Amino acid sequence: MGNCCSEVAGGREAGGGRAAAAGNDAVNHFLKSRGMYGSQMELSFSATNLRDRDVLSKSDPMLIGYTKGKDGTLAEAFRTEVVFNSLNPTWITKHTITFEFEAVQTLVFCAYDIDTQFHNIDVKMLKLEEQQFLGEASCVLSEVVTRPSRSLTLDLLYREDPTMSGNPRHCGQLIVHAEECISSKTLVEMVLRCSDLELKDLFSKSDPFLLISKIVEVGLPIPVCKTEVLKNDHSPAWKPVYLSIQQVGSKESPLMIECFNFNSSGKHDLLGKVKKSLAELEKLHSNGEGENLFLTTTVGHNHQNKVLKSQLFVDKFSQSSQRTFLDYLAGGCELNFMVAVDFTASNGNSRLPDSLHYLDPSGRLNAYQRTIIEVGEVLKFYDSEKRFPAWGFGARPIDGPVSHCFNLNGSNNHCEVDGIQGIMTAYTSALYNVSLAGPTLFGPVISNAALIASQSLANGGKKYFVLLIITDGVVTDLQETIDALVKASDLPLSILIVGVGGADFKEMEIFDADKGERLETSSGRIASRDIVQFIPFRDVQSGEISVFQALLAKLPSQFLSYMRSSNDIQPNI
Amino acid sequence: MKATSSFQTLEITVLSCEDLRINGRSVKKNTCVVVRTDPLNFRETTTDTEGGSYPSWDQKLALDMSIRETCITLEVHCRTLSVDRIIGSARMPVNDFMGGYFPQGYLSFLSYRLKDPKGLDNGIINVSVRLRVPEYLSRGKVGHPAAPKTNDRHHNLGCHCR
Numbered sequence: 001m002g003n004c005c006s007e008v009a010g011g012r013e014a015g016g017g018r019a020a021a022a023g024n025d026a027v028n029h030f031l032k033s034r035g036m037y038g039s040q041m042e043l044s045f046s047a048t049n050l051r052d053r054d055v056l057s058k059s060d061p062m063l064i065g066y067t068k069g070k071d072g073t074l075a076e077a078f079r080t081e082v083v084f085n086s087l088n089p090t091w092i093t094k095h096t097i098t099f100e101f102e103a104v105q106t107l108v109f110c111a112y113d114i115d116t117q118f119h120n121i122d123v124k125m126l127k128l129e130e131q132q133f134l135g136e137a138s139c140v141l142s143e144v145v146t147r148p149s150r151s152l153t154l155d156l157l158y159r160e161d162p163t164m165s166g167n168p169r170h171c172g173q174l175i176v177h178a179e180e181c182i183s184s185k186t187l188v189e190m191v192l193r194c195s196d197l198e199l200k201d202l203f204s205k206s207d208p209f210l211l212i213s214k215i216v217e218v219g220l221p222i223p224v225c226k227t228e229v230l231k232n233d234h235s236p237a238w239k240p241v242y243l244s245i246q247q248v249g250s251k252e253s254p255l256m257i258e259c260f261n262f263n264s265s266g267k268h269d270l271l272g273k274v275k276k277s278l279a280e281l282e283k284l285h286s287n288g289e290g291e292n293l294f295l296t297t298t299v300g301h302n303h304q305n306k307v308l309k310s311q312l313f314v315d316k317f318s319q320s321s322q323r324t325f326l327d328y329l330a331g332g333c334e335l336n337f338m339v340a341v342d343f344t345a346s347n348g349n350s351r352l353p354d355s356l357h358y359l360d361p362s363g364r365l366n367a368y369q370r371t372i373i374e375v376g377e378v379l380k381f382y383d384s385e386k387r388f389p390a391w392g393f394g395a396r397p398i399d400g401p402v403s404h405c406f407n408l409n410g411s412n413n414h415c416e417v418d419g420i421q422g423i424m425t426a427y428t429s430a431l432y433n434v435s436l437a438g439p440t441l442f443g444p445v446i447s448n449a450a451l452i453a454s455q456s457l458a459n460g461g462k463k464y465f466v467l468l469i470i471t472d473g474v475v476t477d478l479q480e481t482i483d484a485l486v487k488a489s490d491l492p493l494s495i496l497i498v499g500v501g502g503a504d505f506k507e508m509e510i511f512d513a514d515k516g517e518r519l520e521t522s523s524g525r526i527a528s529r530d531i532v533q534f535i536p537f538r539d540v541q542s543g544e545i546s547v548f549q550a551l552l553a554k555l556p557s558q559f560l561s562y563m564r565s566s567n568d569i570q571p572n573i
Numbered sequence: 574m575k576a577t578s579s580f581q582t583l584e585i586t587v588l589s590c591e592d593l594r595i596n597g598r599s600v601k602k603n604t605c606v607v608v609r610t611d612p613l614n615f616r617e618t619t620t621d622t623e624g625g626s627y628p629s630w631d632q633k634l635a636l637d638m639s640i641r642e643t644c645i646t647l648e649v650h651c652r653t654l655s656v657d658r659i660i661g662s663a664r665m666p667v668n669d670f671m672g673g674y675f676p677q678g679y680l681s682f683l684s685y686r687l688k689d690p691k692g693l694d695n696g697i698i699n700v701s702v703r704l705r706v707p708e709y710l711s712r713g714k715v716g717h718p719a720a721p722k723t724n725d726r727h728h729n730l731g732c733h734c735r
Contacts, residue, residue, distance in 0.1 A: 454674035526684035
């Protein structure tokens, strides 16, 4: 438990009014890259105009779904039932999949005509070599969920001979439809209180807070949310906490509720705990009863639970339907990707192999290119036009003074490029056309992005902007950057900063409110939302989960913290 | 005849304060917030008795202000029967929520650093602000935000970067 508590900046909620208005923003601090934001989706399938393989009757189609790993390997995910005698089947079998915003989830579907002799066999036992292949289709899950209708129509393709080149034949269409499971939409609000908290000694103060974690079979409980810290209180009554049922699994999933004494060192003392599911907490509320906290003492291999005098009470328990990220997308909201690339001289002469901007003739991508692709390939699905503003900073374009925000495409009029490929092309040509200079300033780029975001607001747009800044160095204009960030904190904008190269990026952590205080301008205005995340690129290699995924996983909650408090933007329910 | 007004109504919801202190020690209770444009034009919240140094009000106040006003003052008072002390104040420039590209009726969430009478930092105040457009102006459809249209992309996002 020491791990998660020290990640929480001072145990208090970062972010001001907008975070409070949107619900428990503290939840977001604990969302790790393991897709904790994931939303349960139910996929259903139908097809039209399938090939007719049988002479005497129509095909009897079955669909198999695979997930495709990053290395291209396919893993079978599900098989539908066999629909008899139909070229336009609607399968009953549904597939439940967790939509992970931060990942590119590729799905491959294969349709087969099942021969009559196999009709009585369980579909799982069928050998595919013995069946007639009808066609194949593939898509990314984000493509399905970003459709307003949540339905995607794919062409089924059939290749006579996989080794032969040439166009595959079109043989029908597959329609994939996604529905968000009801558990994703249900939000629980609880008001919790403790009585008679025990002290270590007469003179110590108690600054209690609660941490609610999901108990899993293997490993430590996973933190889900926490309350604020109450100062010097032995009968604390905290502000409401919110969690979605899907975050904890189900209403019956066991939860660990621990009461800690906040310690500014980060090592909080456990005052007592309770193990209850949401359903049991609801019962406590309706009975008006309290539950005694307990502490586990370990002597050798023996665990003993010591029951304490302190009790936990549930003063309020209510369920409501919440608008999810996908609801807002269905209502027309979009995520607009923007990118800014550092062209300062510290990157090194781009013609030399040790430069961070080196364009390897073998095709190996440099850190800048990899970052653009890893982040852009996830976000591109959430933008219908796929025209991305792209800038460079810290360089001297030909015949010009140093610019801290120039259009990567070399244009004087517009900053957008077409698609991720457009960004890569503009980046490469910019490298040939500018001289690396300096210093590293973020202010102009951030102000430009904020201007675009506020212009979009004025046009009634439902767009949320995500600016990716890729840099090799520590920012030089710290206060100006902070000023620009604070002004942007009330706009529909999130900023992801990736640090490439070997510099010491410790100072950059100041921007990430998870690790520091709320940002403050020189004139005393304070950021209303935490909109920045920073990650060093070299961390990409460590751990099995890509750090880009950790970066992206927090975007839906930043988006929601903005949208839910804006009365103007209504989702489509 | 063009309808004009030199006043507008500011709807300010005073949300909460964080980490308030008096003489270095945490505030116990009885805090309230006064929102003012000048010594005579102000509104105040009810008194928070329970939040201590983290009081919350979530209270909406309506304050008339001249369109030429540049700044709103937020004051945190600690009141007992006999004494009314200002323990922290902050200045909120109108440009933080008005003008530029902010659409009419945009709900801004803003937070400011409070300074005590000696000029030392004393916590944070969180508010939300919306400008109410006078009725006769809104009937004339002046400056209404465009209704959300999915095809509304004709604006050239020209970035004249130097």
